[in-house]
Amino acid sequence: MLQSLDTLGAGFQLASHDLDIRVAGNLLGEEQSGHIKEVGFELYQQMLEEAVLEIKGDEEISDSGWSPQIQVGVAVMIPEHYVPDLNLRMSLYRRLGELTELKEIDAFGAELIDRFGSLPAEVESLLKVVYLKSLCRTANVEKLEAGPKGVVVQFRNREFPNPGALVGHIAKQGIMAKIRPDHSIFFQRDFPTPEKRLAGAAVVMTQLAELAKG
16 A cells, blocks of 8 residues: 555645534634634644643754645545544544554554545545655655655755765756755656656655665
């Protein structure tokens, strides 16, 4: 299922078109474009966690809980028609947020198939992007954007765990990689379709994660 992540990837806008949480009332408020589905569940959850950590004043925990931003223009979610129960979908999202290992994510996917049937395309992409997010954390990539002309990665605090290896990797890329003024890196590729963008993002991040591990 996910063993092909070195060639298959996915975007990450977790539940941005799902989780129509009507029970939330005015938590965000209609005057603030109010529905959580318009914010996206992951962003909502991140905002909530950051607010709690700020109240606690625990900067160390907040620092360890950062979340990579991944944009590739593909919807990723657990559709309502696949898991109709809202509370159950929320529970599944929370569980996914705690997974980092490929074996764990694969097992989670197998459980979904056993409980709800064959995975919709959005769910397959979601499972893959959860692992992609884990790769981003390993490589200290704070933001990843994939478009028709390639992939841009931006490192958190402009730091990479293995800078020497990164410099060598960029040098080997030749004109296919460029360091931008803001210290982000552009990997030039030809990605004419969303599927190719997803695949390319996964390939780039797999390579960077391996470099980061040394």
